[in-house]
Amino acid sequence: ETGVTQSPTHLIKTRGQQVTLRCSSQSGHNTVSWYQQALGQGPQFIFQYYREEENGRGNFPPRFSGLQFPNYSSELNVNALELDDSALYLCASSLTPDEQFFGPGTRLTVL
């Protein structure tokens, strides 16, 4: 157990809809990163938030956005869902750069 939780566990949406995924970091962890893992692939970095500001972004379009809150919770929002957005979404929290603690993930299916 890493102390990082994510909700919901599973989610089904239709193409064009919007979705919000949630993550609760370990207390005191001021950095949260989000990753997308497509079936059969390794996770890919989406973006990172540090003290409520975006601190880096991978190769993902602007319809992927995030928020980080002072209470160590965060959100990943995806607008205009596409079929290829179907994946496992992982959040990871960290206090120091060298170790990220991963949550159990949210499985998103887009129909």
Added chain:
Amino acid sequence: KQEVTQIPAALSVPEGENLVLNCSFTDSAIYNLQWFRQDPGKGLTSLLLIQSSQREQTSGRLNASLDKSSGRSTLYIAASQPGDSATYLCAVCTTSGTYKYIFGTGTRLKVLA
């Protein structure tokens, strides 16, 4: 651009065998390297983390080595068991800009009873 490759993509071994999973990366400027286990449909379980200044880490039947200069890491599993069946992912933490993990595509391991 950092790329991580894992070989083999899949492996099937009889119970009790010792085995080695390989990971290679293209840029030696890493902060650390971490091995994860992933069961089907589940999240990531961290197995071993090796800092860039370290050569190896051990936990129970698992031993991971790191050779930064050659861009290689190995995960050694001793006396494999059916419960070890899972996908094993290697990830490097990059030091360029944001600290983020770059993952390989994993090795899918099946240990036969």
